[in-house]
Amino acid sequence: MPSEGCLVNAGRASRGEMLLGLHDLRSSSPTCGMSVMLRLAAEDPSLVAIPVGIAHGFYFPVPSLHLYSVTVGFHGGDEFGCRWDDPSLQLGWPCTDPPLSRRDRESGSLDEMRAALARREVAW
Numbered sequence: 230m231p232s233e234g235c236l237v238n239a240g241r242a243s244r245g246e247m248l249l250g251l252h253d254l255r256s257s258s259p260t261c262g263m264s265v266m267l268r269l270a271a272e273d274p275s276l277v278a279i280p281v282g283i284a285h286g287f288y289f290p291v292p293s294l295h296l297y298s299v300t301v302g303f304h305g306g307d308e309f310g311c312r313w314d315d316p317s318l319q320l321g322w323p324c325t326d327p328p329l330s331r332r333d334r335e336s337g338s339l340d341e342m343r344a345a346l347a348r349r350e351v352a353w
Contacts, residue, residue, distance in 0.1 A: 243295060244292075246293055247287055247288070247289055247293055248266060249285060250264065250287075251267065251283050252264040255282035269295075271293075286320075309342050311338055311339045312333075312337065312339075315339040317340065
């Protein structure tokens, strides 16, 4: 689950369905450490804004088309990630072996991601 330090993201399902897992990493937030899973479906249009400091991941249970926008251009050095199925995230993904990118397959734990963020002195 990536956690970009300089972006505000927005996502919407245009066709099909997207499950969006969110985890709050912002130490100053009253919801720090909490997770939620949202279902975005084309038949019930909605837009989700993902603020800086919210780790997020997607799963598409059916072939889908989604729109995703950011406020700042992508820069790989600003991206942090952890395993999608880290138990600390407390997200009930409906799959056990999803197709993953190499980066996502090799991601560490949520604790490792938090440590990397601390080394970069990222504060939200």
